[in-house]
Amino acid sequence: MSDHAADEATETFLAHRNLLFTVAYEMLGSAADAEDVLQETWLRWVRADLARVRDRRAYLIRITTRQSLNRLRSMRSRKEAYVGPWLPEPLLTAPDVAEDVELAESMSMALMLVLETLSPTERAVFVLHEAFDVGYDEIAAAVGKSPAAVRQIAYRARRHVDARRPREAVSSGETRAVLESFRNALESGDLRGLLDVLAPDVVLVSDGGGIRQAAPRPVVSAGKVARFIVGGIGKNEVSLTGEPIVVNGGPALLIRVDGEIDGVVTIRVEDARITGLYYVRNPEKLRPWTREDLDPAVRPVSR
Numbered sequence: 001m002s003d004h005a006a007d008e009a010t011e012t013f014l015a016h017r018n019l020l021f022t023v024a025y026e027m028l029g030s031a032a033d034a035e036d037v038l039q040e041t042w043l044r045w046v047r048a049d050l051a052r053v054r055d056r057r058a059y060l061i062r063i064t065t066r067q068s069l070n071r072l073r074s075m076r077s078r079k080e081a082y083v084g085p086w087l088p089e090p091l092l093t094a095p096d097v098a099e100d101v102e103l104a105e106s107m108s109m110a111l112m113l114v115l116e117t118l119s120p121t122e123r124a125v126f127v128l129h130e131a132f133d134v135g136y137d138e139i140a141a142a143v144g145k146s147p148a149a150v151r152q153i154a155y156r157a158r159r160h161v162d163a164r165r166p167r168e169a170v171s172s173g174e175t176r177a178v179l180e181s182f183r184n185a186l187e188s189g190d191l192r193g194l195l196d197v198l199a200p201d202v203v204l205v206s207d208g209g210g211i212r213q214a215a216p217r218p219v220v221s222a223g224k225v226a227r228f229i230v231g232g233i234g235k236n237e238v239s240l241t242g243e244p245i246v247v248n249g250g251p252a253l254l255i256r257v258d259g260e261i262d263g264v265v266t267i268r269v270e271d272a273r274i275t276g277l278y279y280v281r282n283p284e285k286l287r288p289w290t291r292e293d294l295d296p297a298v299r300p301v302s303r
Contacts (some may be wrong), residue, residue, distance in 0.1 A: 180244075205279070
């Protein structure tokens with residue numbers, strides 16, 4: 001490849017890098033794996049004959065999708081051996097990501113957990129079509145299926161996801177208000193306050209990865225979740241604080257125990273109450289926050 005062609009390839013890749021990262025992350029739920037996919041995409045991209053590539057964006061998405069599918073299938077064994085519930089790696093994102101409602105929803109912890117129940121191909125088709133508005137012909141080329149088959153897969157995946165997603169979209173402002181009430185009750189150990197902000201059928205999922213203590217299975221119902229939270233604070237006699245941050249395009253809390261980073265909490269809200277609590281404590285998923293020499297980097301994501 002000539003120097004001019006190499007410069008052109010680099011410029012094109014960098015122009016689409018944020019998009020490619022977002023595609024890979026939404027398919028994998030892991031920023032570390034998404035970065036690995038981008039490296040693999042780059043190695044294949046620089047070997048491509050750019051003169052024969054009609055749509056460079058589509059071509060890059062195709063490479064990224066194929067590499068993500070390969071990695072997604074290989075991740076199955078890792079997840080099967082995972083200790084306790086698995087949650088996606090939280091991404092610190094800029095507040096303005098929430099303004100792109102579709103992108104913010106597609107990256108939300110709640111929806112990404114639903115995507116975990118899809119097959120790898122269903123997930124790829126859903127993410128590409130619903131989150132990034134990629135056409136069926138382009139998706140077909142990326143996943144190795146016919147356009148007709150992709151349409152059927154997209155329909156099946158959409159029905160599956162729609163049956164499990166919140167009935168109505170909730171604004172980031174409403175989520176922030178509910179999260180602030182939760183934060184106040186959390187910091188004060190107020191059982192009554194927690195019960196007021198939790199939906200009766202709320203589900204708490206905590207991810208310690210076998211490294212940090214976490215509930216071995218989801219905790220269900222407001223009473224059990226509230227007692228689980230307050231009991232943990234009282235038993236250990238610790239000082240617990242929650243710092244408002246934006247994770248995966250939505251309001252979240254960075255939890256500190258006695259001043260040390262303990263985890264990241266995101267929530268799902270319906271009818272002004274919390275129906276889902278997602279607490280990531282696995283330190284391997286919190287490296288951007290726990291490295292002493294580096295503040296957590298805001299992930300530039302795009303559609």
